[in-house]
Amino acid sequence: MLTTVSQANAYDVAMENFDSAADVMGLDKNTREMIKWPERMLTVGVPVRMDDGNIHRFTGYRVQHSSVRGPAKGGIRYHPQVSLDEVKALATWMTWKCAVVNIPFGGAKGGITCDPKKMSQGELERMTRRYTSAILPIIGPEQDIPAPDVYTNSQTMAWIMDTYSMTKGYAIPGVVTGKPISLGGSLGRNEATGRGVFSTIECACEHLHIPLKGATVAVQGFGNAGSITAQLLFDAGAKVVAVSDSTGCVYNKNGLNIPELIHMKSLCGHVDGFPEAEPILPHELLAMPCDILVPAALENTIHADNGSAVRARIIAEAANGPLTPAADRILESKGVFIIPDILCNAGGVTVSYFEWVQDEQHLFWEARDIYKRLDHVMKTAFRDVLKIHLEHNVSMRIAANMLGIGRVAEAVQIRGIYP
Numbered sequence: 001m002l003t004t005v006s007q008a009n010a011y012d013v014a015m016e017n018f019d020s021a022a023d024v025m026g027l028d029k030n031t032r033e034m035i036k037w038p039e040r041m042l043t044v045g046v047p048v049r050m051d052d053g054n055i056h057r058f059t060g061y062r063v064q065h066s067s068v069r070g071p072a073k074g075g076i077r078y079h080p081q082v083s084l085d086e087v088k089a090l091a092t093w094m095t096w097k098c099a100v101v102n103i104p105f106g107g108a109k110g111g112i113t114c115d116p117k118k119m120s121q122g123e124l125e126r127m128t129r130r131y132t133s134a135i136l137p138i139i140g141p142e143q144d145i146p147a148p149d150v151y152t153n154s155q156t157m158a159w160i161m162d163t164y165s166m167t168k169g170y171a172i173p174g175v176v177t178g179k180p181i182s183l184g185g186s187l188g189r190n191e192a193t194g195r196g197v198f199s200t201i202e203c204a205c206e207h208l209h210i211p212l213k214g215a216t217v218a219v220q221g222f223g224n225a226g227s228i229t230a231q232l233l234f235d236a237g238a239k240v241v242a243v244s245d246s247t248g249c250v251y252n253k254n255g256l257n258i259p260e261l262i263h264m265k266s267l268c269g270h271v272d273g274f275p276e277a278e279p280i281l282p283h284e285l286l287a288m289p290c291d292i293l294v295p296a297a298l299e300n301t302i303h304a305d306n307g308s309a310v311r312a313r314i315i316a317e318a319a320n321g322p323l324t325p326a327a328d329r330i331l332e333s334k335g336v337f338i339i340p341d342i343l344c345n346a347g348g349v350t351v352s353y354f355e356w357v358q359d360e361q362h363l364f365w366e367a368r369d370i371y372k373r374l375d376h377v378m379k380t381a382f383r384d385v386l387k388i389h390l391e392h393n394v395s396m397r398i399a400a401n402m403l404g405i406g407r408v409a410e411a412v413q414i415r416g417i418y419p
Contacts, residue, residue, distance in 0.1 A: 010089035010299050016325050018092070021401030024394055027409060034412045035095075035405070038088055039072075040064040044134035046112060048127045051120050058114050058127060062135045064144055065091035065107040068411045071142055072108035073098060073349060075149025075178075076131075076156070078124075082111035086299070090320055094349070096404030097342040101381045103353040106408075108144050110135065116151045125159055132163040139164065141174030141360065147352050148178040150223075150298070154190075158183055174359040177352035186355035188370035189348075194228025195371065196347015197318045199378035200339045201233070201292060204314050207386065208337060213237030215291040218312070220244050220282075222271055225318040225345065226296030227262050234258035238292070242285045248272035251280045251288075286310055295322035302327045310336065317341035332395050340397040342404060343385050350377050 015036070022032055046058040061084055064072040074094040087109045095107030112131055116124060138144055148157060157176040161183060164175045173184030181187065188195070205212045215238045219226045222245040230240050239255035247270035250256065261274055272279065286293070286306055293312035295301055299321035302310060307327035315331065316339045317323065323331070323338070331338060351374055358364045381403075388399035 009085055010321055011085040011092075013300070013321060013324055014089040014092045017397065017401055018405065020325075021398050021405050024392065024398055025402055025406060025409075027405070031409050031413060034417065035066065035068070035408050038063050038065045038091060039067060040138065041084065041088065042135060042138060043084060044131065046127060046131045046134060048123060048130055050123055058112050058131075060110070060112040060131045060134060061087040062110040062138060062144070063087045063091040063108060064138065065109075066095040066408060067106045067143075068408055068415065069099065069106055070104035071106065071140075072144040073105035073147070073352065074108035074110065075147045076110040076112075076152050076160075077149035078112050078114050078116040078151040078156075080113065080115045081298075082113040087111050089299070093320055093342055095408060096401055097346045098349055099404035099407040100342050100385065100400055101346045101350050101377050102407065103350060103377075105145075105349065105353060108146075109149075110146060111149070124156070128156055128159040129163045132160045133167075136164060136167060139175060141172060141356070145174070145352070145356060146176050147348070154178055154180045154185060157185075174356055177355040179355070184355075184359045186351060186358055186370065187365070187367040188374070189351050189355055190224065191228045192351035192374060193225040193318065193345050193348035194232060195374055196350065196378045197225060197229045197294065197296075197316055197344055198232040198236075199347070199375050200344050200382050201229075201294075201314065201316050202236075203379055203382040203386075204316070204337055204339055205292075208314070210291055210313065214239060216241050216289075217292045217294065218242040218285050218288050218290045219294045219296060220285055220301065220322075221295065221297030221319060222261075222265060223296065225348075226294060227258075227265070229294055229296065229316075229318055230258045231262060233292070241290065242280065242288055243271055244282055244285050244297075245271050249280045249282055249285050250274045250277035251285070252277045283309070288312075292316060294318050297322065300324050302331075304330070307331055310334075312336060315339065317344045320345065328395065328397060338396050339382075340385075340400045343381055343396075343400045346381065347374055347378055350374055 044060045090109035098105040157179045179185035217240045242251045287309040289311040292314045296318035303324040304326035307330040
């Protein structure tokens, strides 16, 4: 385990964050009733024939929180801890996240309660196709567009796209994003979340007058987002001193060689045992004095019990909901600058939007154009949130929620209620 996870319910955290921002905004009760709660929640049984011939029944979810500003958008995760409340929370955050970066999507999320590490490729394919068939009536390029998330990838999206297309009779690449390039995927999608995190860290360092070159960094979680963020920080001259994944933590006070660490993880599947580094415990990484801490694992990993130990100057939330409200209060009282998740990790959904646009236009962009567009979107959003933070004297998290909630509230007020 990366750290001791608080028992805080993710959906309760999402609702508390909403109420905090809505109270500061003075949002009226009617608007709150329209935008706070999910529009649709689907729970499905997913029976799968396993390799041994037996049938195992998994439980899957798809939650659409909002379609006020456009089609619902959100990833699908495969994890033993997936629950309806977790999926509801993630769908809610996706709504505000899309609004913060001002792309015309609402929020959705999906998942299956399973342990993909114990399943074969064939079992994963059969489970994915069965789950797709179960949620098929509520997804589509104009309705709800899934994407990869924890323990899902471009191959998972290819199976979903194929299953959906077979039922329609022709290829519909726009039903998902995060696809392989050969099926209509976008250049730059794989590194999009990490690039977005890096762009917001650049902005935060500039605002706080912290030189990025030579800044010390600790990265909790070394999956897609964490590893790419670490690589970009390494390339910019920052010193990544500690990294963790589900197998353990490694530390080097002089800085880890991130390209070599990424190469080792691609070969062995873990960071534990990396040469020229010493092992440390997960809680030691969180408590390490550093300029930048990047929590890139699961939600609620920093909470009331361990928040006071954190000694970073900047926390860049590459993961969704890594801090509980109690941890927020502790860290804000210590003067820690937090780049909230709905801003920090919005690079993934931003390039997902780019991919969807390209699929719908049947016209694809070059990688340099995608990187330039992404950097512009992320830095514009950071400046918008920072302005609210400074003008209203609220935390960056409340400021980000105020921006996202405000845009959704404006849309629902203009659209009205039908019938």
